[in-house]
Amino acid sequence: MLLIECPHCGPRDENEFHYGGQAGIAYPTGEVTDAEWAAYVFLRDNPKGWFRERWFHVHGCRTWFAAERHTVTHEIRTLP
Known part of the structure; x- marks a missing residue:
């Protein structure tokens, strides 16, 4: 079980959150090919170490926020 630090509600169980994927991915602008859209x-990156992610506090303040999760230890730290 992960304990995720919500910036508004404090530490909460992972069951209160929805994973939103990798943070910091820019939406494509203009015309893109099918291959570019598929990419x-x-x-997504799959690093060994710290990884920026987006989380949504579904069963709490209903806020999206970015956090970093260590992909080996699953330690989580909230970003400002």
């Missing part, structure tokens, strides 16, 4: 939708 935007499906291809």
